Amino acid sequence: MAENQLNGQQVLYLPEGANRILGRDAQRTNIAVGIAVATAIKSALGPKGMDKMLVSDLGDITITNDGATILEEMNVEHPVAKIMVDIAKTQDKEVGDGTTSVVVIAGELLRGAGDLLEQGVHPTTVIKGYKMAAEKASSILREKARKVDAADEAILQKIAMVSMGSKNVGDDQVKAYISKLIIKAVKQVMDKDAKGKIVIDHDLIKIEKKAGGTVGDTALINGVLIDKEVAHPGMPKSIKNAKIALLDVALEIEKTETDAKIEITSPEQMQSFLQQEEKMLKNMVDKIVKSKANVVVTQKGIDDVAQHYLAKAGILAVRRVKKSDMEKLTKAAGGKIVTSLDDLSQDDLGFAGLVEERKVSGEQMVFVEDCKNPKSVTLFIRGGTQQVVDEGERMVTDVIGAISSVIEDGEYVLGGGSIEVDLATALRNYSNNVGGREQLAIQKFADALEVIPKTLSESAGMDAIDTLVQLRSRHRTKDGSNTGVDIFKNAIGDMNKLGVYEPLRIKEQAIYSASEAAEIILRIDDMISSRSKPSGGAGAGGMPGGMGGEMD
Ligand code: ADP
Ligand code: MG
Numbered sequence: 001m002a003e004n005q006l007n008g009q010q011v012l013y014l015p016e017g018a019n020r021i022l023g024r025d026a027q028r029t030n031i032a033v034g035i036a037v038a039t040a041i042k043s044a045l046g047p048k049g050m051d052k053m054l055v056s057d058l059g060d061i062t063i064t065n066d067g068a069t070i071l072e073e074m075n076v077e078h079p080v081a082k083i084m085v086d087i088a089k090t091q092d093k094e095v096g097d098g099t100t101s102v103v104v105i106a107g108e109l110l111r112g113a114g115d116l117l118e119q120g121v122h123p124t125t126v127i128k129g130y131k132m133a134a135e136k137a138s139s140i141l142r143e144k145a146r147k148v149d150a151a152d153e154a155i156l157q158k159i160a161m162v163s164m165g166s167k168n169v170g171d172d173q174v175k176a177y178i179s180k181l182i183i184k185a186v187k188q189v190m191d192k193d194a195k196g197k198i199v200i201d202h203d204l205i206k207i208e209k210k211a212g213g214t215v216g217d218t219a220l221i222n223g224v225l226i227d228k229e230v231a232h233p234g235m236p237k238s239i240k241n242a243k244i245a246l247l248d249v250a251l252e253i254e255k256t257e258t259d260a261k262i263e264i265t266s267p268e269q270m271q272s273f274l275q276q277e278e279k280m281l282k283n284m285v286d287k288i289v290k291s292k293a294n295v296v297v298t299q300k301g302i303d304d305v306a307q308h309y310l311a312k313a314g315i316l317a318v319r320r321v322k323k324s325d326m327e328k329l330t331k332a333a334g335g336k337i338v339t340s341l342d343d344l345s346q347d348d349l350g351f352a353g354l355v356e357e358r359k360v361s362g363e364q365m366v367f368v369e370d371c372k373n374p375k376s377v378t379l380f381i382r383g384g385t386q387q388v389v390d391e392g393e394r395m396v397t398d399v400i401g402a403i404s405s406v407i408e409d410g411e412y413v414l415g416g417g418s419i420e421v422d423l424a425t426a427l428r429n430y431s432n433n434v435g436g437r438e439q440l441a442i443q444k445f446a447d448a449l450e451v452i453p454k455t456l457s458e459s460a461g462m463d464a465i466d467t468l469v470q471l472r473s474r475h476r477t478k479d480g481s482n483t484g485v486d487i488f489k490n491a492i493g494d495m496n497k498l499g500v501y502e503p504l505r506i507k508e509q510a511i512y513s514a515s516e517a518a519e520i521i522l523r524i525d526d527m528i529s530s531r532s533k534p535s536g537g538a539g540a541g542g543m544p545g546g547m548g549g550e551m552d
Contacts, residue, residue: 019529026527027123030080031114034521037084038107041070045100045452047165048459048487063387065166066394067100068092080521087513091506096202096401097163098506101452102513108451109518112444121437123522129441132434133427134515136442137449138508140426144419144481145411145504150190150198155412156183156403158499162415163402167395169388170215179399181220185377186403188222200404206328207396209381209389212361217382218392223332223352223371224325225378229364230357231302231319234311242316242355244368245293245344246329246337250300251284251310251319253277278305285309287341291348295355297321297329297368299337316355318366331376333368406503414495415502416484417453421471423511424449445515456485467492 014020021029043050044065054062054073062073068088076085087106088099113126148155160179161172170178189204208225230237264270285306288296296302296310296317310317321329326337335350353370379396383389406412413419424446431442450468457467467485470492474480484500486493495501 014528015530017530019527021527023525024117026525027117027522028114030521030524030527031110031117033078033080034084034110034518035107035114037071037076037081038104038110040074041067041100042104042107042455043459044070045104045166046456046459046487048456049100049166050459051168061387062390064391064394065100065168066391066398067103069394071099071103079527080524083517083520087517090513091509092401094509095405095503095506097398097503098510100166101506102510104451104455105448105510106514106517108448109445109514110521112448113441113518113522116440116444119440121440123525125437126441126444127519127522129434129438130445130515130519132438133430133442133445134511136427136430137423137445137511140423141413141419141504141508141511142411144422145413147410148406148412149410150187150407153183155501156406159402159406159412159501159503160399162500162502163399164395167391167398169383169392169395174214174216174218177216178218178396181218181379182396182399183403185220185379186400186407188377189375190404190407191375198408200408202397202400202404203324204328204331204376205400206325206376206378207381207393208365208378209383209393210361210363210365211383211386211389213382213384215381215383215388215392219380219382221367221369221378221380222374223367223369223378224328224376225380226297226318226321226325226366226368227363228318228321228366230366231317232307232311234308235316236314237316238354238356239294239316240354242295242333242352242368243293243346244295244297244329244333244335244350244352244355245288245291245348246326246333246335246350247296247298247341247344248300248326248337248339249298249341250302251281251296251298251306252301252303253280281306282309284341285313285315287344288315289313291344292346293344293349295352297326299323299326316357328376328378329368332371332374334371402503402506405505409503409505411504412501413504413507414482414484414500416486416493416495416498416500417450417456417471418475418482418484418495418500419502419507420449420452421468421475421484422481425472425475448514449511453485456487460485460487460490462490 049065051063051065052070064070071085071088084103088103091099091102116126157179160182164175185205186200190198190200193199281303294315296315298319299321302317302319333350333352336348338344338348352368356367357364358367381389381392383392427442427446431439434442453471454464454468458464471483474483482494482496483492484495
């Protein structure tokens with residue numbers, strides 16, 4: 001129990017059941033947790049990395065190689081483990097790829113820090129050294145980076161292939177095909193901001209997925225794929241040169257919330273009441289017909305009677321479409337979302353070469369495609385099973401992230417561990433010019449980055465230490481700086497010749513996030529948990545064993 005001595009009297013200031021670990025014990029525990037998380041996902045790194053199968057408490061199965069996904073599904077509870085998960089998520093958000101790397105590097109930074117703490121180096125010295133190293137690494141990265149722009153299809157294609165490399169979805173031919181689709185999609189939605197800088201909003205690339213067919217059936221739709229069916233069987237299923245009314249209007253008679261009663265006493269009254277309703281609905285449809293629209297897409301519902309009139313007018317209608325899809329439709333097909341039918345005019349209509357309902361794996365979907373220069377497109381992911389399309393989606397989002405960051409930044413580096421050995425070599429040189437114990441931390445930072453080539457060679461069944469020694473000596477030579485792990489030949493090789501290219505931003509973000517996480521974790525020397533211990537011992541994960549265990 002937390003207590004202090006005050007004039008010889010005990011003062012308690014934490015609630016009954018609270019746990020606390022202090023000083024070195026806290027650091028030791030936290031470092032161990034960080035390393036454990038990194039170790040758990042390490043085997044997933046690289047094209048020869050293994051998949052993990054995760055089963056949720058509801059029995060849902062996820063099979064993946066994606067660092068961020070593995071960590072998220074692992075449901076970790078220890079606060080330090082959560083920090084590790086957060087950096088993977090940040091990496092995912094900022095870049096979309098490199099999530100395994102960032103966690104593995106952070107784990108290694110913690111391991112190095114642990115060694116230094118054992119030798120009596122103060123945590124703040126380690127933190128300072130790590131900060132210096134991260135900054136130096138970032139500036140070396142920028143020096144080493146190579147230029148690329150959106151027109152360099154061949155380089156973009158290689159970056160896409162490397163990003164896909166680790167996902168076990170489809171063969172190389174299929175991957176090459178999908179990477180072409182993604183590059184096309186990204187270029188289609190890219191835009192310039194006020195300063196003329198290229199910006200790519202990932203939300204403009206809609207990802208739809210449906211189990212069935214093969215991964216090779218994945219397609220790029222120049223428009224929006226709506227997971228809904230045409231509202232009425234009497235409507236056309238396919239319309240060429242579609243003029244689309246985009247509505248946020250219910251084609252229904254509003255039922256008021258008030259308790260008004262309508263008293264109908266004769267069949268004639270009933271008749272005329274219904275006729276009145278029908279007339280109102282017909283009126284609504286007439287306004288749509290007048291606008292010359294031949295397709296209606298609405299966020300709200302469509303009454304049966306209105307559906308009937310629309311069908312009679314030869315209009316294809318889709319109802320209850322998601323707001324986000326409506327917005328994408330305006331970007332893809334043009335046009336405006338109209339909130340009152342009285343305002344609907346020809347100018348508000350969107351255009352698509354084809355709107356068509358098709359049956360996909362037994363379900364109807366509406367394709368709004370062949371839009372003219374659409375600013376929003378859809379990637380429709382297919383694959384044999386739900387697990388495959390799910391992993392396919394993760395693969396596609398990784399590549400979208402990689403390709404857009406490289407187009408936005410215009411810079412890439414060499415992967416396969418080669419850039420990491422470069423950085424490590426440069427950091428060791430730099431550390432010699434840094435006096436004080438920070439030097440030791442900078443050297444540990446260099447060691448930590450080399451976990452990437454080490455792990456890659458391990459995954460290929462090579463001897464990690466031998467490989468690292470060879471890589472280091474190659475990198476000390478004048479033209480050896482392209483050398484990395486040639487995973488498929490089980491040897492070291494020229495990453496430039498092999499085309500193992502990665503976006504600069506992946507590496508930069510990974511280095512910053514990993515060192516920041518290590519710093520946050522190292523700064524903690526007092527862990528207080530006011531959560532009472534779960535009954536039945538050191539619960540799975542909580543402040544696991546260590547938290548209470550080391551205290552009492
Ligand atoms: P992350 O989640 O960090 O992106 P990946 O499993 O995608 O992890 O692995 C990325 C690592 O694999 C990078 O270091 C990258 O350079 C390396 N890599 C990818 N493809 C190859 C390849 N063909 N040869 C060598 N290394 C590769
Ligand atoms: Mg990757």
